[in-house]
Amino acid sequence: MSLPKPCQQLGRDLREAADLLKWASIDLLGTAETLLTQGDETGANEIMTIALNYRDMEVKLLSYSDEVGDGKISRAEKH
Numbered sequence: 001m002s003l004p005k006p007c008q009q010l011g012r013d014l015r016e017a018a019d020l021l022k023w024a025s026i027d028l029l030g031t032a033e034t035l036l037t038q039g040d041e042t043g044a045n046e047i048m049t050i051a052l053n054y055r056d057m058e059v060k061l062l063s064y065s066d067e068v069g070d071g072k073i074s075r076a077e078k079h
Contacts (some may be wrong), residue, residue: 025054
């Protein structure tokens with residue numbers, strides 16, 4: 001059974017947002033590594049915390065996308 005177009009778009013949007021967060025967290029971890037090598041442990045830890053929060057949200061968004069695919073979450077048609 002195919003999902004309605006609005007639900008398909010919602011699933012794609014959620015996956016796209018999750019991908020953006022994934023790549024942003026990778027970039028942030030690189031920045032944190034640079035700060036750590038420069039001796040800024042406090043700054044590195046703060047950036048790593050942000051990156052880990054991004055990863056947590058990435059997992060949530062992918063889970064929501066799966067729920068859209070399973071029909072548990074839907075988007076109403078625009079009027």
